[in-house]
Amino acid sequence: MYVGTPGVAYALYRAARSGLFPTSEATAFFERARILADVAVHWADSERDPKTRAGFLLGGAGAYLVSALLNNLCGKMDEVRKYVDRYASLSRVCEPMSFLSCGSDEFFVGRAGYLMGALILQRDTGIEVLPPNQAALLCRTMVESGRQYSARVQSLSPLMFSYYDVEYLGAAHGLAAILQVLLLHEKLLSEAECSLVWASVDFLLMLERDGNWPPVMCEQIGSDDDQLVHWCHGAPGVALLFVKAYQLSGRPQYLAACERAAQCVWNKGLLRKGPGTCHGVSGSGYLFLVLYRLTQDPKYFYRAYRFMEFMFTEEFCRGARTPDSPYSLFEGLAGTACFLLDLIKPDGAEFPLYATL
Ligand SMILES: [Zn+2]
Numbered sequence: 295m296y297v298g299t300p301g302v303a304y305a306l307y308r309a310a311r312s313g314l315f316p317t318s319e320a321t322a323f324f325e326r327a328r329i330l331a332d333v334a335v336h337w338a339d340s341e342r343d344p345k346t347r348a349g350f351l352l353g354g355a356g357a358y359l360v361s362a363l364l365n366n367l368c369g370k371m372d373e374v375r376k377y378v379d380r381y382a383s384l385s386r387v388c389e390p391m392s393f394l395s396c397g398s399d400e401f402f403v404g405r406a407g408y409l410m411g412a413l414i415l416q417r418d419t420g421i422e423v424l425p426p427n428q429a430a431l432l433c434r435t436m437v438e439s440g441r442q443y444s445a446r447v448q449s450l451s452p453l454m455f456s457y458y459d460v461e462y463l464g465a466a467h468g469l470a471a472i473l474q475v476l477l478l479h480e481k482l483l484s485e486a487e488c489s490l491v492w493a494s495v496d497f498l499l500m501l502e503r504d505g506n507w508p509p510v511m512c513e514q515i516g517s518d519d520d521q522l523v524h525w526c527h528g529a530p531g532v533a534l535l536f537v538k539a540y541q542l543s544g545r546p547q548y549l550a551a552c553e554r555a556a557q558c559v560w561n562k563g564l565l566r567k568g569p570g571t572c573h574g575v576s577g578s579g580y581l582f583l584v585l586y587r588l589t590q591d592p593k594y595f596y597r598a599y600r601f602m603e604f605m606f607t608e609e610f611c612r613g614a615r616t617p618d619s620p621y622s623l624f625e626g627l628a629g630t631a632c633f634l635l636d637l638i639k640p641d642g643a644e645f646p647l648y649a650t651l
Pocket residue numbers: 466524525526527572573
């Protein structure tokens with residue numbers, strides 16, 4: 295999903311279902327998406343390591359997700375169920391607490407991503423992907439994994455996680471994404487588990503500096519390295535957690551954090567790394583679109599629109615770097631396409647594969 299064919303198929307799926315194109319064009323998007331998704335499924339099926347297959351953004355699970363969504367779009371429900379079953383069968387792989395030696399809970403390859411995919415798949419097809427007790431088991435394992443790691447390293451956060459021995463804080467591999475997935479599944483957690491999650495949300499809130507967050511934990515105190523304002527590391531990704539926290543709790547401090555983050559992104563979010571969602575201008579713009587959905591404040595729509603306009607200026611076209619994967623969902627034009635589609639219909643705007651509201 296991150297830089298490969300299923301991510302491009304997913305963007306074409308969003309275009310095909312948007313209702314913004316004549317039938318002939320929507321059909322062309324759909325047909326092309328299906329070709330790409332078939333290639334991706336072939337790869338995922340032939341991947342021998344089930345742990346790699348279970349990865350949402352960097353593994354094979356995304357291929358099953360996008361194939362199920364495409365078949366749902368054309369009403370082939372037997373095929374939808376086939377791919378939903380393949381996605382669901384990977385949940386057993388994610389059950390052992392340390393199923394990945396690099397870190398089992400983050401978003402790209404770990405449980406958080408797998409659970410986010412299951413949630414989106416269930417929401418968008420209306421078919422149960424994981425029985426509630428299975429989803430609850432994976433969520434509880436994440437909480438317990440974070441609690442044990444936190445105790446081991448004497449973290450100040452009740453829940454902490456590491457990925458390749460780094461305590462990331464942002465959406466890509468970090469605490470923000472894991473907490474967001476846990477908040478999305480809040481109803482499946484016990485009261486004690488919920489209070490650990492919310493205390494960790496408040497811990498992350500405390501680390502904010504001028505609307506941004508440091509990328510990793512060890513750089514938090516006394517470091518200047520808080521200049522990354524990316525979805526993957528920094529305000530555009532972390533603030534989505536506080537959007538969710540505000541929606542669930544109504545506590546004004548979460549909305550205030552979102553507002554400060556949006557100001558920081560407005561000041562610093564015109565990135566040189568291309569038009570993508572992960573560390574590009576679209577990823578910055580998505581915070582405004584999600585905040586517009588949350589607040590209906592036209593200021594946020596205006597800011598998203600201006601970020602879109604910037605991507606069409608000569609300054610950007612000449613000055614921005616071409617990403618390694620220029621057509622991909624997270625680095626390239628597929629993600630930009632999602633952003634442009636959501637700009638036309640902002641009421642349902644959602645960062646690709648990262649449910650918030
Ligand atoms: Zn990135």
